[in-house]
Amino acid sequence: MMTSGTTLLQNDDALQAWTMKLREQFPILNEHVHSKRLVYLDNAATTQKPESVLSAMEGYYRHLNSNIHRGVHFLSEQATEAYEGVREKLRSYINAAATGEIVFVRGTTEAINLVADSFGRAFVKAGDEVLISGMEHHSNIVPWQLLCERTGASLKVAPIDDRGEIIVEEFERLLNKRTRIVGLAHVSNALGTVNPVKHLIDLAHRHDIPVLVDGAQAGPHLRIDVRDLDCDFYALSAHKMYGPTGIGVLYGKQRLLESMPPYQGGGDMIRSVTFEKTVFNDLPYKFEAGTPSIAEGIGFGAALDFLTSLDWRAVSVHEHSLLEKASDALCNIPGVRIIGTAREKAGVVSFVLNDVHPHDIGTILDQEGIAVRTGHHCAQPVMLRYGIPATVRASFAVYNTKEEIEALIRGIYRVKEVFH
Amino acid sequence: MSDLRALYQEIILEHNKNPRNFKKMPEATRMLEGYNPLCGDHYTLYLKIVNDTIVDISFEGSGCAISKASASVMTTLLKGKTKAEAEKMFETFRLLVTGELKDMSFETLGKLGAFAGVSEFPARVKCASLAWHTMHNAIDAKTDVVSTE
Structure with missing residues (x-):
């Protein structure tokens, strides 16, 4: 947090170090779910709380x-x-x-x-x-x-x-x-x-x-x-x-x-x-x-x-890079369709995978320790607009990392294995 | 992955892909909707009951693999059964997915055994049970939409 936004903009390692430092403030991020390190990507539902709170x-x-x-x-x-x-x-x-x-x-x-x-x-x-x-x-x-x-x-x-x-x-x-x-x-x-x-x-x-x-x-x-x-x-x-x-x-x-x-x-x-x-x-x-x-x-x-206390330029750069990495990687998985491709987005990527129901995807990701939201997200008219019953939603916070996005992508490939 | 395989058994994946008796039934004597609004699992169940026997059963709709496979397997098991036999099977199924079923081997459970893994996934019990509860209420001649949420 001591590093300035400008430095972070120029240096991927510095951004990584900044994120790891932030993570230390959130004790729940050390939890394990089904014997896997928790990958918490349900931040739009609620974010985790730092020690100070x-x-x-x-x-x-x-x-x-x-x-x-x-x-x-x-x-x-x-x-x-x-x-x-x-x-x-x-x-x-x-x-x-x-x-x-x-x-x-x-x-x-x-x-x-x-x-x-x-x-x-x-x-x-x-x-x-x-x-x-x-x-x-x-x-x-x-x-x-x-x-x-x-x-x-x-x-x-x-x-x-x-x-x-x-x-x-x-x-x-x-x-x-x-x-x-x-x-x-x-x-x-x-x-x-x-x-x-x-x-x-x-x-x-x-x-x-x-x-x-x-x-x-x-x-x-x-x-x-x-x-x-x-x-x-x-x-x-x-x-x-x-x-x-x-x-x-x-x-x-x-x-x-x-x-x-x-x-x-x-x-x-x-x-x-x-x-x-x-x-x-x-x-x-x-x-x-x-x-x-x-x-x-x-x-x-x-x-x-x-x-x-956050360096907001760094927050913006970091969260956009997570969103971009997740969106690009998801787009490259055959059968994935991203719902919501607005020119300006923040923190959320919603998607569907072929005809696999989002709840089945959610259960399989959960077994990998990955928490995402599945369902209509209390926005049924939006689902109706896109003609789908539900989506999988991964949503990010300052403490998420590129490794966690990679875990999500591996999880989606696992879903594809199960539903070959 | 072992837990996941217990949930997503081949039978379940196969019935999800190719659901049996997946059609409207114009000559049905009972028709009832099963709907879990939070999940979005939404089916209509059709029954043709003659002299207390289910002579035909079908369903249509959409939802997750567990709910769809459960409905599909149910239709294959109940065709030709009496109402009393169907209710007995519903009770066995209910105990199975809630992990309360004791002293029953997988052989006697037959295709129902594929759903034994559901009990390890409490969030998915409502998915597996939707079609069965809908059938139960339809037999009882109830008309309100069924939900297991």
């Missing part, structure tokens, strides 16, 4: 455990400071204007549900439209469907082309005076496509339509700058960014969050309560009812420290 969470429970925002005692003050410190870290990490714009949630799914529910109640009515793309994860489809069902609005879908890219002209054509909000994946979980969200946001803004970006798959691969993107909402999950499960963030522009009603009611989100009238708390607490996932929040903070 594990010890931050354990340290909280061992030394600081107490409830936040209410106690006058020492532990509560310390825990509150640690938890709120993470909010500030997040603000800075994604370049939000104020900590009031950083709402802690359980994850990306809850973030999108919060917006669909709260923004929906304030601004969406019968006859209105919600626009999403054809490559969304179920969590960026179903909350909007529920909203449409509730209000009588309708869900519009901007189609994708054969490469797995949003057809921008079609997207633009679907924006109109009835469109109330747009929901878009920054990076597709099933195809790996990096969408040109900045441009798409700009197109929506020309019609004064706010845009929610589902950043679940972008978090681990891209540096996110919400003010540069000018998105209105941005959703992230810590567990896909080397942090723990059960915590994520909804970024929202202050002006919008202020105009939205609370999502859930309870403690912490109120200023005063009588049976006649409740006064809600300020942002972001208005949207944070109940005791949050405190240990997970603190773990998220450690994950952000880990991400901040």
Whole structure:
């Protein structure tokens, strides 16, 4: 990590050494599965956690455990400071204007549900439209469907082309005076496509339509700058960014969050309560009812420290080289078809092999210690678009190596042996 | 690889490649869908039952090798069997793939024995069982889509 990106760009050995150094921070990577060294290529489902995240969470429970925002005692003050410190870290990490714009949630799914529910109640009515793309994860489809069902609005879908890219002209054509909000994946979980969200946001803004970006798959691969993107909402999950499960963030522009009603009611989100009238708390607490996932929040903070410590030029070079190596090698295996060949991709290669069902491939790879995801990846409309029931998905993180890609390729040849 | 060979027996691979009784049956007296949405395994099972005897059985659909071979082998075993015999075989199969079957030699199991390896792969038990559960419900004259997930 001390090596500069420029040096790494020029030197394959330096990149290798950099990766091996990173791997030392992830104890689980030493595990064995079916007597084989674990090859973890299911990072789009969840990434592994570095030692620093594990010890931050354990340290909280061992030394600081107490409830936040209410106690006058020492532990509560310390825990509150640690938890709120993470909010500030997040603000800075994604370049939000104020900590009031950083709402802690359980994850990306809850973030999108919060917006669909709260923004929906304030601004969406019968006859209105919600626009999403054809490559969304179920969590960026179903909350909007529920909203449409509730209000009588309708869900519009901007189609994708054969490469797995949003057809921008079609997207633009679907924006109109009835469109109330747009929901878009920054990076597709099933195809790996990096969408040109900045441009798409700009197109929506020309019609004064706010845009929610589902950043679940972008978090681990891209540096996110919400003010540069000018998105209105941005959703992230810590567990896909080397942090723990059960915590994520909804970024929202202050002006919008202020105009939205609370999502859930309870403690912490109120200023005063009588049976006649409740006064809600300020942002972001208005949207944070109940005791949050405190240990997970603190773990998220450690994950952000880990991400901040990375040389991002090296991350980009390394992850692209893994993707390229995997894609090239897979293409050269007779019978393999890569699903999703967008010009800009991050972290994910999805494929099918002749008529061998992905679950059979997954089982055989598992016997080799290789963890991949098989199935529809919670993106059934994407599978339908390509006329396939499922794919095998290998997804990468900073700690993956070229040797692991080679293991995957050997595994695919083993599948071919079994299914000669 | 020894474990894998236990799962992907020749019989299973062969039935996956050339599934038997893999067709629609317009004259079926029972027809039922088996669908595991998470996996994507999706079949329709056709039964022609006359006087409590399965005089014909077929299936169509798509899914993994284990689910397809299991459905194919099942159709070859059940043709001509009574409902009671089919249910008994279903129970044997269920115990076999969940690793609970005791005191039965592979000879008496016949073709079912090919599925003994499934019990070592807990994630795949639902694949192997889908067609059998669908058959069981069809015999019971149930009409809801069957899932083993």
